[in-house]
Amino acid sequence: MQRLNSILWRSFTAKIAIGFILILLSTNLYLFSPQFPSSTEAAATNIILPLSTRGSQIVDAKGKIVMLRGINWFGIEINTHAPHGLWSRDYKDMLAQIKSLGYNFIRLPYSVEALRSQNISGINFSIDANKDLQGKTPLEVMDLVIQEAQRQGLLILLDSHCLKDDHISELWYGDGFTEKDWIDTWKMLANRYKKYTNIIGADLKNEPHGSASWGTGNQATDWRLAAQRAGNQILSINPNWLILVEGIEKNVPGQKQSNYFWGANLEGVRKYPVRLKIPKKLVYSPHEYGGSNVSWFADPIFPANLYQRWETGFNYIATQRIAPILIGEFGGYFVDNKSKEGIWQRFLVDYIAKKKLSFAYWCWNPNSKGTGGILLDDWQNINAPKQKLLNKLLK
Numbered sequence: 001m002q003r004l005n006s007i008l009w010r011s012f013t014a015k016i017a018i019g020f021i022l023i024l025l026s027t028n029l030y031l032f033s034p035q036f037p038s039s040t041e042a043a044a045t046n047i048i049l050p051l052s053t054r055g056s057q058i059v060d061a062k063g064k065i066v067m068l069r070g071i072n073w074f075g076i077e078i079n080t081h082a083p084h085g086l087w088s089r090d091y092k093d094m095l096a097q098i099k100s101l102g103y104n105f106i107r108l109p110y111s112v113e114a115l116r117s118q119n120i121s122g123i124n125f126s127i128d129a130n131k132d133l134q135g136k137t138p139l140e141v142m143d144l145v146i147q148e149a150q151r152q153g154l155l156i157l158l159d160s161h162c163l164k165d166d167h168i169s170e171l172w173y174g175d176g177f178t179e180k181d182w183i184d185t186w187k188m189l190a191n192r193y194k195k196y197t198n199i200i201g202a203d204l205k206n207e208p209h210g211s212a213s214w215g216t217g218n219q220a221t222d223w224r225l226a227a228q229r230a231g232n233q234i235l236s237i238n239p240n241w242l243i244l245v246e247g248i249e250k251n252v253p254g255q256k257q258s259n260y261f262w263g264a265n266l267e268g269v270r271k272y273p274v275r276l277k278i279p280k281k282l283v284y285s286p287h288e289y290g291g292s293n294v295s296w297f298a299d300p301i302f303p304a305n306l307y308q309r310w311e312t313g314f315n316y317i318a319t320q321r322i323a324p325i326l327i328g329e330f331g332g333y334f335v336d337n338k339s340k341e342g343i344w345q346r347f348l349v350d351y352i353a354k355k356k357l358s359f360a361y362w363c364w365n366p367n368s369k370g371t372g373g374i375l376l377d378d379w380q381n382i383n384a385p386k387q388k389l390l391n392k393l394l395k
Helices: 091-100 138-151 180-193 221-239 306-321 340-355 383-388
Strands: 052-054 057-059 069-072 104-113 155-162 197-201 241-247 282-284 357-362
Touching: 052 155, 057 155, 069 155, 091 138, 104 357, 155 180, 180 197, 180 221, 221 241, 306 340, 340 383
Parallel strands: 069 104, 069 357, 104 155, 155 197, 197 241, 241 282
Antiparallel strands: 052 057
């Protein structure tokens, strides 16, 4: 998500709250060894991995059209190095609740720094929960979350959210990390999770922005070229994963500059599509947020301008059957029909439903500054109006 101060919006309080442990909501139907799941069937009911693409659609191994309906659960990319809320509840309870609400996948952000670290924090082991996470590294915590998601029938999309903890870099390198560091982390994950059957793919880099360009041919800034380099490296190790490529903010040759949020601008695909060596694995993944700092939000005809705005910014890709669209983030505090943000969210949900797009809502966490989450601040109860709106997509 775009940040006002060029830092992560996700706030975290060091004070650990003692919460109630929920009863595990679902039975473990998909069992596998501690390292690798053995089932050839994906965790999500009736979805058989690997996934691939067919025109504007995502399809499973039997050719069945798949609608991915997800939620973002952040924390591994923060300096806590673990999904947030585990100071209050067990991670298995969290996953069971996500599944019970109708989501079929989790977009799981991480930072390169976290996966190289040995330290985690923000987990309360005194409430008789999360015992199996004690003494684990951040990468091992991620292993266990993914394995439990498999058992509970949830798919996972891995998201390279940050290089350095808590900071979204403009490019795929920076903050003390090189392009090689970024790609090597992806290669490690592609190899480590090669036999896991509930991981659907790799969201290569969260929200390129600023100096990131598309179609310029500049090796240092052209995000399209970097996405091809990383995507092909991943597929050379794990050819089963989908490769998700987000948009940029600006810097597209020939485009009349207009306001876009970070990662939202996919206009460059018209002339400069991403080309992977393995076909039918590419999905484009814009992020969409409403706000007063974009011109189209202040347009006198708002909200009548929104559908064309989304068609121009990204959905022409699906309309022209170039590739599928998965909206990797959208969200906000308000979902009413009076505030601009609420109207915008309602229109976007209707658009996703009408166009039959996949999505991952931002987010599960209530401590996301600027959006809030599906959970309320107690990390137990649900924001009923938000969930009611999203239920239109979770049928």
